[in-house]
Amino acid sequence: MKVLVGLSLLVFLVGISYRLYGWLTQTVLTTDRTASPGRLPSALKGLMGTLFSGELFTLVKTFFTDVLFQKRLLSKSALRWAAHSLIFFGFIALLLMHGLGTGVSEFFFSDYLSTIQPYLSLRNLFGLMVLVGLGIAIYRRLTDKPQRVKSYASDWLAIAIVGAIILSGMVLESSKISSYSAFTTMAEDYGDITEPDELMPLETYWAAEHGLISPNIAKPYDPALIEEGREIAGDACMECHAPAQSAFISYSLAKVVGPIVSGLGDEGMVNFLFYLHIIFCVGLLAWLPFSKMFHVIATPTSLLINGVMGFKEPAKDPANELNRRMIGLSACTHCGSCSELCSSLMFYESFQNDFILPSEKVQLLKKVAAGQNVEDQTLANLQKGLYICTSCDRCSEVCPSGINLRELFISSRYQLLSQGIPETSMLSHFSFPLSLTRNFIVDHKNALKKLEKIFKDSFTRLKDLTSITVSDPVQVGTTSYQSCYSCQRCTNICPVVRLYDDPEVELDMLPHQIIFSLGIGNKEIAMGSQMIWSCSTCYLCQEHCPNKVELTDIFYNLKNAAIKQIEGGRA
């Protein structure tokens, strides 16, 4: 067993070191390529700067409010806060009181014995807390889960392994309660009772009141023997062994588990269950650094860092900004809070792109950071997801782990863009808030130029037209263009047309010409015209058209169709 524990501890430590190393060296789609050697000193400098300054107070405060009390989660959902607190405090209490051995408990409580009260009941209570918490978590994943967020195998595995530890522990305890071999060993080792005339009454008493299943005695128990046994127990056992009922769950469970265990051979079964419990525990330990359970280290770190540095401001030291991003990535527990309130949520219904949801972006970014191979198409989808974003910042606001998602997303957005995949979503108004912040203007403009070239190459333009043919009516969402009677009111009122000395050159086609072209059945020259991408959508043309031609609506339709054609050509 020691080998097992030692081995898993080794795996755990190696894993943790690897992850910490990753924090300080890995990058994820970053436009900032600060050399990694500088990141460790920066991290240490930042850490020291915090520890030896007034910020230490903030750090301690954040530890209590955000890490222990989980303030951010509580403001999000009381139910989820309850679930997490039950699991967290139940598990930590079990770990300290029970898992780390008697040493820790004795340090705090000198009279600690695992078999006396209140420890017997407490152990069951803590286990129950974890189970109730897990129950709520499972319920939420099944019924109340954030819409459109997928649950991965890793999410279920985390719940399963914690549940397995608690349940195997409870079954183990109940098998010990009922086990005859455990009884005789304890009677001999602790009570020094080996003689049959003493053992028999004690056994009867223990079977009648403490859940023992003995091969020697059967119901109905002799009341006189029970009383005699009670006296012997009072002298020999009860000082260090509280009644088995104190372990209120395991005792009840023993009624079911007991007969099975004794039927299969109780000594072997107790041993088996013991090893099973240990294997689950060391399994979690070894698995932790490589799973979402790593959040038990990463999330507090992320919360503490953001508590000190501010949840909104980027780090002053760019190397530390990279460190923070990596820590943030590993702090994500895939809880889905961000996606639940994502302002772009409903766009998922139209684009069927997982990466519109922030929680799913982070899952992919984790893979990219870990150096996993990601297909080009997946990266293109990620890029689209990063652009179909209203920059409303809600994801960063609600993240219970306090991850600065905005910085992560801004950085990956422009890094992907610099890889040269054309992004048609840039032609949407999602680009408006991006233009306000003026990040990476040059990259942004270059990417737009590239798109412009694709459009120019994809459509015939008016000036390339050598002859005019008349075709069938076109589909532009309305037939109102057929009512045009060529008054040119639209062109005359257009605030964009009036800006140019030579609008026909700058815009390829004027509004009334676009309507003409639709009239003769040529949608292509309309889709290829600069006019539709220079339209300010002010609707003056449409409002003033005497024949109610829906010009602006038609321009929107042409833009949609042009993008669709370009996207189709690329796929």
Add this chain to the structure above:
Amino acid sequence: MKLAFFQGCNIPIRIEQYAVSAEAVLKKLGIELEIIEEFTCCGYPVRNVDEKAYIIPSVRNMAIAEKKGLDIMVICNCCFASLQKAKNVMANNPELAAEINEILAKDGLKFEGTTAIKHFLSVLHEDVGLESIKKQLVNMVSDLNLSVIHGCHILRPREVTLFDDSFVPKITDELLAITGAVSLDWRGKLECCGAALGGLNSELSEILLKEKVDGALAAGAQFITPVCSYCHLQFDTTQLNIREQQQNQKVLPVLLLPQLLGLCLGIDEKVLGLEQNNTIEPAHVENLKSMLGPPVEKKKKRKKRPQKAAA
């Protein structure tokens, strides 16, 4: 009266003072607002890319309000137009309506069309009423000249937005008139701020904006009063971005209607977030405060017809 406050994406993060001042003003006037967490983007930003993707979110937002039995109040013009457009589509395109309702069913929602979409200005003008606001005024301003920019998507297309007279709008001017401010006739009043081109054709967007800034300054405006959140961001952020390159040019500060009305209703300027407007400087605030005085009934002047955009 209680309304679901649809703030959209820009206001909570970039123009919080618009929401806060509007809420403070309405509270004074007896209108309660509820913020609904589940509201998402109205859909407007995606309209260039996919019309259906543009409609769906607004239908969902209305269905959420319906479920709560509330009418929606909007400040942003683009959100307003998106909601009205979605409502229009749902009423006139049964095929698409059925398809969208199927999508909504996944979230246990259904669109019936019972929720009314009200713009903040109509709530003030119709639900509260000019007379009722006047009664509560503790201040009026004098000698304040403003250039209102209505924004496009609140007025047009009129069949969809159903707001005011799209050629000769009067709601905003009447609301400003009760504060004593003069809403100037100027060329950009009904025109485009350029925001719809921002980030995809920024050069043109900035030219359109500059035209409005210069036009308002030339008309003698001390402040510009945008209605739409996009217009606001153009004047309050992009204008400064442009001015960085042209330092000798004058900056036209933004004053929002609920900020001015709030001052006249006696609401603290800190609550109204005047200094959160990027273009406002402390001197502007002081100047504004010096214009405040007790309300006096002015002689009714015949209002000039606003100059038509078609010139």
